[in-house]
Amino acid sequence: MIRFLDVHKSYRVDGREIPALHPFRLDIVDGEVFGIIGHSGAGKSTLIRLINLLERPSGGRILIGDTEMTALDEPALRAQRRRIGMIFQHFNLLASQTVADNVAFPLRLAGERDAAKIHSRVGELLERVGLAEHAGKYPSQLSGGQKQRVGIARALANRPEILLCDEATSALDPQTTAAVLELLAAINRELKLTIVLITHEMDVVRRICDRVAVLDAGRIVEHGTVADVFLHPQHPTTRRFVNEALPEEAASAGAPLAEVRGRKLRLTFRGATTLSPVLSRVMRESGVDFNLLAGRIDHIKELPYGQLTLALEGANADAAVAALRDAGIEIEELP
Amino acid sequence: MTAPLLQTLFPNIDDWSELGRACIDTLLMLGGSLALTVLIGLPLGVLLYLTGRGQLRAMPKLYGIASLLVNVLRSVPFIILMIVLMPVTYALVGTKLGVRGAIPPLVIGAAPFFARLVETALREVQQGVIEAAQAMGASTWQIVRHVLLPEARAGLAAGITVTAIALVGYTAMGGAIGSGGLGDLAYRYGYLSYKSDYMLVTVVLLVVLVQLLQMFGDRIVARYKRH
Ligand SMILES: Nc1ncnc2c1ncn2[C@@H]1O[C@H](COP(=O)(O)OP(=O)(O)OP(=O)(O)O)[C@@H](O)[C@H]1O
């Protein structure tokens, strides 16, 4: 568990204290993929860098398990940092070292001298990230996606319990992003390590996170399971992020919707209900007509979900809504 | 034989072995002072870098003092530095003359210059790479040893090249006040005795030396820059 207890952070700029993060509490559970989303300057990097104390909080306490990070002296902090891997937007590999030496670097820093041990561990890690045949290359000879895989292998070298990802896919194209996210998800599953990931793309959150916090101007304005936050965003900032991830929905939610007659609803199906013919059964039984205005069916991590915007017409609309609710469908009335 | 030809071309140069010795002296002065300059300038440059504003071990006071010292030494013309340092030189190596007498002022003149070049080269290393090492639990010493110096090696090699060439110039100047070497010949025979062929030969030799240093340096820099 990573705990932030009334942590806040401000930077001194020209003699004035500028708050970057207002006091907050947050728990990140062992083994989960926790996303932090926010616009540029919201304080995401500041927050994630507090975890390994690359940034010292201005106040409050940060705990990892039973260890109070904020109370450690230098050597103890360095030892703790070895249990926390980190990957970066711009990879931050050593340009003067080969891929293998980059991955071996944290092992050597930790005092490993046995060349055979280093060699086998590096081989294992490169195998894991699918770069076994690139061991002798230099970072400048790799693509962005490959560089990030080296970054991931390097971050995993000391078998950390936590992996911090600072915009790890922001410099990558959509396909490479998908592949890297897949790798991170697999690592989370297989190694059971906790991943804390920051991003400004809701799609990244949707694909691999279990829970998410939305950061806006230094405050956590919303947090919860990704399904809850994604399907029922409350804060305007969260809505904007969700709309960015669902462009067609955003487009159809404008003026035309107001002109449609009938009772407008947004239906949310989660999990098993997504896959059963509830809607057609209820409509048939209640004799209500519906007009489909917008919709999508997709996944949030492994959870299938559907979200449909409908206009209902007919005398039995109330009964139909009640029947849908009974079947476990979440319903929001739209104006 | 070649001797008669050399004699017609350079009528005043009767003792070629003296020229050879002067070459060796210049190379000894260069090699010795360059080695010591790097030995002293590198740590000093690392110190300047680390204690600079916003760096790993920012210490404004220490940085201010080191920086001032470096600037003072750099702003004194070498020939004056050499004269001023004579008592120090004597105390250090027991003579003010010859190759040994030249090395202390050369090092004291060049080390601050090289230290600045080191500082600049280290600043070129991306902050992100340093941060990644910190995140892995590296100590400051480990970061210097395993991140900063290897990552900045192209810049450091360029700095050593520039310093070596500056040192060639300094050794030639030192010749005027008794440190020997090619500069000494050029000054004594070429300038004071109007034997212009001495002047020509020493200048050509110095140009060749500088050219070789530059080529060698550029090669290493290019190799390091590839990755
Ligand atoms: N070292 C610093 N000194 C002064 N202000 C800083 C420093 N680092 C960050 N800030 C400020 O703190 C705020 C939060 O910065 P942070 O880097 O955490 O944002 P972010 O959410 O990661 O943004 P981005 O998406 O652009 O990376 C910003 O207003 C930024 O200007």
Ligand SMILES: [Mg+2]
């Ligand atoms: Mg950031």
